[in-house]
Amino acid sequence: MSAHHTSGHDAAGHEIGLATDHEPHGTLKEYLIGFALSVVLTAIPFWLVMGEAELSKQVIAFTIMGFAAVQMVVHMVFFLHMSPKSEDGWTLTSLVFTLILVVITLAGSLWVMYHLDSNMMPRHESRQQL
Template sequence: MSHPSESAHGAAAHADDHDSAHPSHGSLRGYLTGFTLAAILTIIPFWLVMDHVIASTQATIIIVLGLAVVQIVVHMIYFLHLDTRSENGWNMLAFIFTIVLVVIVLGASIWVMYNENANMMPMSPQYMHHKQGS
């Protein structure tokens, strides 16, 4: 990395020398592939929601969230260059640990609060209306 002549050999030789210590800078092809995939994965959910393509709201939500997960993976691979070799695998290990905790935080919050709302807090306008009507 410190030798200017080394850069003349191109990104491939550079990556081979220092892959374990430095994240690779990627390649033009990689960035363009990532950009194309990300653009497609962004346009589809916008199209689904703005043009009301699918009648079922539930199905649209699941597809939009699924495409978001795929796009996050695309960003991880093509833009952040996350792989099992960078920093001797510590990047990947920290990432997996983070994902586990994020899933627990998000999943448990939604799960607990949904049940809390459903069982203990009858404050929605529909309920109040129903209560007054009966």
């Protein structure tokens, strides 16, 4: 889909191209669906923490992170209008590339810190006997 261009002139009299076609924004229905999903995806983790659910802290933490990841996707789809069709897929491609770099950076940092801790930190015999 190519943008329809008209010509105009800047202050110096040079001809410039002006795009007249814009990609459509979301409808009210899409915004309301996104809002409702965001509220639900916020309320459930809030209830898990404040309602003192009978789950271990690790399960609650991973559940909250899962809901946070789903909520990020909801925001990107319903509010930022990211899809494979938007901007010929470049928006989604750059997002995926960014996520890959973040995962590599975080995983590498954790790996390096773990191995530095296990290989470089001195272990005291007196601490292990207590």
